[in-house]
Amino acid sequence: MPGIQIDNDFNIHIASEEEYTEAKALRAHVFREVLKLNLSEEHDMDTAYTCNIVMIHANQVVGNLRIYDGYESILLGRIVVDPIFGGRGLGKKLVDYAVDYIKNNGKYKCFNHVNLWSRFETKVFYEKCGFYNKGETKDFGEISTLWMYRDL
Numbered sequence: 001m002p003g004i005q006i007d008n009d010f011n012i013h014i015a016s017e018e019e020y021t022e023a024k025a026l027r028a029h030v031f032r033e034v035l036k037l038n039l040s041e042e043h044d045m046d047t048a049y050t051c052n053i054v055m056i057h058a059n060q061v062v063g064n065l066r067i068y069d070g071y072e073s074i075l076l077g078r079i080v081v082d083p084i085f086g087g088r089g090l091g092k093k094l095v096d097y098a099v100d101y102i103k104n105n106g107k108y109k110c111f112n113h114v115n116l117w118s119r120f121e122t123k124v125f126y127e128k129c130g131f132y133n134k135g136e137t138k139d140f141g142e143i144s145t146l147w148m149y150r151d152l
């Protein structure tokens, strides 16, 4: 799927290997240093089941999102926007790109909705992206989350 160009020279596309490495550094910076969350090591090198989408601005990764094919559900995760560019609609653009990618990719055709675990703090953001919660929750260590759905 080709990248899409959005306002002010931001481009969204599937990550190259180099961009993926940069995206992991952005995630580590935001989750560990900005949000002060004590996350365990991330293991997502298995590219048969995962697909990383990046947002590029001025040759730098400023956003990331991962699609994960979990057999029983198709999940979005690892969503992050560089705080410098937060609040400009870029997070929603990343989510919409991923949902379009899923809808247009034959290998995901058996799914009729996409899921994610949202921290309580980001529930409203995901609701604005079209997700809803049916009451299911789960704690991952110190992080309390809601299981959310968006219909495809």
Ligand SMILES: CC(C)(COP(=O)(O)OP(=O)(O)OC[C@H]1O[C@@H](n2cnc3c(N)ncnc32)[C@H](O)[C@@H]1OP(=O)(O)O)[C@@H](O)C(=O)NCCC(=O)NCCS
Pocket (backbone or CB within 6 Å): 030, 078, 079, 080, 081, 082, 085, 086, 087, 088, 089, 090, 091, 092, 093, 117, 118, 119, 121, 122, 123, 124, 125, 126, 128
């Ligand atoms: C969550 C995150 C990806 C949102 O990205 P963003 O680019 O700032 O969000 P957008 O500008 O696209 O926001 C879209 C809408 O959601 C709202 N929104 C965004 N973050 C919100 C929050 N934390 N709480 C409530 N509303 C929020 C915006 O106000 C906007 O509303 P509008 O359409 O009425 O104007 C970004 O803040 C981030 O990287 N956070 C840290 C990492 C993280 O928590 N990831 C999620 C893990 S579950």
